Ligand SMILES: Nc1c(NC[C@H](O)[C@H](O)[C@H](O)CO)[nH]c(=O)[nH]c1=O
């Protein structure tokens with residue numbers, strides 16, 4: 001497609017030159033025009049100087065893109081699971097409360113949220129994946145609090161929990177949400193458990209509602225594999 005500069009130059013070119021440029025351009029452009037003559041697409045007569053603008057406007061009139069968003073309210077009857085680590089339970093109990101409150105305020109009845117307790121964040125993935133694979137839940141929230149200690153054990157647990165929770169979702173097609181704090185100290189964790197940074201457990205629950213609704217829409221239109 002010719003640049004805007006060359007289109008402007010066409011106007012000032014001699015008549016003969018102008019005819020040649022038009023012929024060249026329409027030859028170049030014609031295949032593109034045919035590409036957008038869909039049944040509902042009205043192909044406008046292209047005036048050479050304004051050709052590019054007309055082409056773009058005509059093209060945009062022919063795009064029928066589908067766009068999907070997840071909802072903020074859960075579908076009626078949708079069930080969710082929360083897998084929560086006992087380690088650092090001072091924190092994880094607060095994160096769990098935040099998640100339960102958000103589920104309740106976003107259309108998920110308390111009876112439709114199952115809670116499974118595991119020893120530590122390292123154990124979150126195996127239970128999360130198993131529950132996701134059961135097909136009983138629209139989404140699974142994983143809650144943990146990994147707080148750095150004196151050794152590199154922190155890194156091992158963070159890595160395992162992160163990749164494990166990710167895999168539980170991608171392997172099953174069920175949204176599995178990472179509601180696991182990874183902090184340098186207790187204060188940072190408290191700040192994210194209803195403190196000045198909010199409640200990350202509640203945020204994870206909201207993400208679960210949105211993702212579950214999105215997957216439901218995509219599945220309904222045959223656009224999600226699971
Ligand atoms: N240090 C933390 C742990 N460590 C325990 C592991 O998660 C795991 O239970 C153990 O290695 C046995 O497999 N877990 C946390 O959730 N948070 C921590 O800070």
Ligand SMILES: CC(=O)[C@@H](O)COP(=O)(O)O
Nearest residue numbers: 147148149150151153154
């Ligand atoms: C995240 C951990 O595993 C960590 O809290 C354990 O503490 P430490 O490294 O002092 O053994």
